[in-house]
Amino acid sequence: MNSLSELQLDALTEIFNIGAGRAASSLSEIVGDEVKLSVPCVQLYQSSEINADTLSLNSPRLGAVRQHFSGPFNADAMLLFTEERAMEIVHDMMASQVGIEDVAEYEQEAMCELGNIILNACLSSMADMLDLTLNSSLPVYFVGATDVVLRQIISETNQPLILVLHIDLSIEKRHLQGCLMFLLSSSSLQKLLAHIDRFISGI
Amino acid sequence: MNSIPAKNEFAFSGEIGGKIAENIWDSIKSGLILVDSEGKILLWNDWIAQHSGIPAESALNHFLGSLFPDGLAASFKNALRNVLHYKLPIILSNALHRSPLPLYPLPVAHRKQDRMQQSIIITPIVTSEKKRLCLIQVTDATLSIKRERVLKSYSERLSKAAITDALTGAYNRRFFDERFTAEFSRAQRQNIPLSLIMLDVDFFKDYNDRYGHPAGDKVLISVVKALKSQLHRPTDVVTRYGGEEFAIILPDSGSEGGRIVAEKLRVAVSGLNIPHGTSTVADHLTISIGIVSYQPDTSCNATCFLEAADAALYSAKHGGRNCVRHLVTPECGKPCQVDTPQADSPD
Amino acid sequence: MPHRNSIKTLLIVDDSRVSRMMIRTFVLAKYPQWIIIEAASGNEALEIVDRDTPNYCTMDINMPGIIGTDAAEQILAKYPGIRVAIFSSNIQQSHQTRAAALGARFVAKPVTENSVAQALEFFESNP
Incomplete structure (x- = not known):
C-alpha cells in the first residue's frame, strides 16, 4: 500500500507550505527583500520513476543539497535545483550581503546554507505539526550532470520511495523552480503516514 | 563526542x-x-x-x-x-x-x-x-577567500577566449601551464596533496584515418563532455594539453581520490560507446590515463611532477591501453620511472 | 465576554482542508453555536461573501488563483464591517504590513489553539 489518501496529501502539503513560509521569512532576513516560496504539490513516486521529466528539472546540470535525518522515521532529504538558476540567486543573495560575485568557494557554502534553510524549515514544520523530534546531519552540496546526479541519488540512498515536492522560489527579480525530495523506505513511509493519521484524527 | x-x-x-x-x-x-x-x-x-x-x-x-x-x-x-x-x-x-x-x-x-x-x-x-x-x-574563511581571489584574478587576466580551446570548449594549454604552476607551488607551500591526470584517446590517428577528420573532431568534443560530467568541483577543470591529449589538475586530491576520479573518467568515455573499428583494445573508443599524486613533504619539483604524469600515461599506453596507471610522489633526482604501476584492469 | 452568546458567522478561507478542519475545531470548541462556512480559494470566498455576508473571516495567503491578501482587500473594500484575520506561515514584514494596511489582523501559522485564539480576540474586540 504505497498511495496516499487525499487528506494525507493535504496534511503533508500544508506541513511543507508552513515550512516554506518559514524558510521564506529566514531568506528574506538575509536578502533584505521579499522572498516568495511555495509548495504547489506533493507527489509520491517509486525511485525507478524518477527522472528529469518527472521532476520537471530540465537543465543539463543540477545542484543538490542533502541532509540525512532520523527519528521516528528515517529519510534522506534533498533539495534539487537547476545549477544555473540557483547560482544566479546565490549571486544576488551574496551581492546584497557583501557585494562580491563569482567566487566559486563562496558559492558552494552559500548553496549549502540556502538548502539548509529550506530543508530545516520543512523538517521543523514537520516536527511541530506531528509533534515529534527529528535529528539531522549537516548539509552536503554536490553538483553535476542531471542524469548523473539523479542516478547517484537513487543508487546511493537505496530507498524505494520518494516523496517529491515541487517548489517555486522567487527572490527579488529571480525565479527558481526546484524540487524537494524525501527518500524513504516503505517502513519509514508507513511510520510517517501513521503520524499524519494520528495528527488528522486529533483535529 | x-x-x-x-x-x-x-x-x-x-x-x-x-x-x-x-x-x-x-x-x-x-x-x-x-x-x-x-x-x-x-x-x-x-x-x-x-x-x-x-x-x-x-x-x-x-x-x-x-x-x-x-x-x-x-x-x-x-x-x-x-x-x-x-x-x-x-x-x-x-x-x-x-x-x-x-x-x-x-x-x-x-x-x-x-x-x-x-x-x-x-x-x-x-x-x-x-x-x-x-x-x-x-x-x-580568509585563506580560502584569498585563494579564490587569486584564481579569479587569473581567470580575469586571461580572457575567456584566450584560455579556451575553440574546438572542444576545454581550457587550453596556456591555461594549463599557468594553473599548474600556481597549483603545484600552492601544494608545496601549504603541504597539501595534488593530483594530475594526463589522458590520451586510444588509437585516435587510426580513428581519423578510418572515419575522417570531422568525425575525429566530434569525438574530441564528446570526450570532453564525458570528462566534464565526472568533475564536480569548480576547481577541477579539463584542459586540452595537445592533439588528443588532455590534462586535469585535481587540487587537494590525494592518491586515493585521484585514482577514483581517473577510473570514473575512463569508464565515462568507454560508456560513450563510440564505435571504433580499428582499435585493438575494444570495439569502441577508449582512453588511457596516467595519474600522479603529490604527497606533502616530499622533494619533487613541478617539472619532475609533470614528467611523472607523462611517464604514467606512457605506461598506460604501453601496458594495454584503456586503463589507469598511477604514480605516487616521484622523488626528484631519481629518474622518473613507473616502477610500481598500480594498474586498474580495463572493463 | 459580551458576545459570548451571540451567533456569529465565520468564513474560513484556506486551500488546505486540514487547516480548515483545524480552525473550525478550535473555533467551535470556544463558540459551539457559531455558523462556519468554508471556502477553498479566494475566488470562492468572494462569491460566498456576496451571498452570506459573514461577520468574520480567516484568510490564508498562499492559495491557487487570487491570493489571500488580494481577496481580503476586495472583501474589505465592499464590506468594511467584516473582520478579517490573515493566516500565513510567511511572517515577512511585507505581509504583515499589507495586512495592517488593510485593517486586518496578521496571525502566524501553523494553526494552533493559540493562533486561533489571537484571531478570535481580534474578532471579538471593539472596533
Missing part, C-alpha cells in the same frame, strides 16, 4: 579523559564554543580565546550575548535559538554572513581592526541527561 562525560563540568573535570579532551580542543585550529540552552558558555577553546581576545576564565559560565560589547548578530542569535529548539544543525556561510562574531586576525591588537571572515556551523548536542547544548564551530 560519545566519550565526553555526561556531567556538566566535564570541560574542566580532573579526569584523564577530560584532560585529554581539553588538550585536543585547545590544539584544534578552529574555534569551538559550547553553550547550554540559556546561552551560558561551557567550553571556550584556545583558538576562540586568542581570536576574540577574551581568555577562557572570563568566558566560561558567562552568557555568550553579554560577552561581546556589541552583542550578537541577529542572524546568529536566530540560528542558535533554532538549533536549540529544533535540534537541527545550521550553517552560516561566509558568503551570506561574513563575520557574525567579533573575532579578529592575530595578533588581536584593538577592536578597531577588521573582523576575521568566518564560516560557522552550529550543531545540537544532547547529553545523556537530555540536556540540550549547542556546539559552535568557527573556521577562518
